[in-house]
Amino acid sequence: MDKKGRLIVVTGPSGVGKTTLIKKLINNNKDKIIFSISFTSRLPRRNEVNGIDYYFISKKEFEKGIKNKRFLEYALVHDNYYGTDKNQVENILLSGKDCLLDIDVQGGLNIMSNKIKALFVFIAPLSIDVLKKRLLNRSTDSIEIIEKRIKNAEKELKEKEKYQYIIINDNIDRAYNELESILFNN
Numbered sequence: 001m002d003k004k005g006r007l008i009v010v011t012g013p014s015g016v017g018k019t020t021l022i023k024k025l026i027n028n029n030k031d032k033i034i035f036s037i038s039f040t041s042r043l044p045r046r047n048e049v050n051g052i053d054y055y056f057i058s059k060k061e062f063e064k065g066i067k068n069k070r071f072l073e074y075a076l077v078h079d080n081y082y083g084t085d086k087n088q089v090e091n092i093l094l095s096g097k098d099c100l101l102d103i104d105v106q107g108g109l110n111i112m113s114n115k116i117k118a119l120f121v122f123i124a125p126l127s128i129d130v131l132k133k134r135l136l137n138r139s140t141d142s143i144e145i146i147e148k149r150i151k152n153a154e155k156e157l158k159e160k161e162k163y164q165y166i167i168i169n170d171n172i173d174r175a176y177n178e179l180e181s182i183l184f185n186n
Contacts, residue, residue: 005098011108012123013153015135042080075106105156122163126170
């Protein structure tokens with residue numbers, strides 16, 4: 001193996017555009033970056049595919065993984081577990097490619113607190129109002145869930161200064177160029 005890859009953590013509130021940015025980044029840099037697919041105990045949304053978007057497992061199975069220290073990080077978010085499999089990350093890093101994690105703010109902070117070496121990028125909305133409009137427009141959640149996500153986003157945004165880089169996603173192309181510049185020009 002020539003060299004070990006870097007762990008890249010991209011995080012931010014739900015609905016901020018992380019997934020859109022990450023999909024574009026992965027598609028444009030397949031030779032450099034591999035996406036680590038997270039595990040979750042939540043049910044799939046329409047059009048989500050097991051093993052592509054997430055690994056969907058039961059809450060009981062997730063809790064067994066926690067007990068067995070399977071996860072590099074995990075968090076209980078919106079009443080569902082989300083986590084990153086340690087072995088998956090290690091295998092990607094050993095391949096010499098960068099391992100990209102799309103995780104929530106709590107998960108990013110868990111990685112920081114465990115002193116795991118990574119590049120930490122926070123994606124933020126222009127404002128809470130803009131974020132609320134995005135969540136409403138994507139039509140994947142009920143109003144109650146959207147309100148819960150907005151309350152969580154307000155808390156999460158207070159943590160952004162702990163990250164190495166903050167990208168305001170007010171324009172997807174500009175935000176993408178900034179993300180790519182951070183990853184490949186540093």
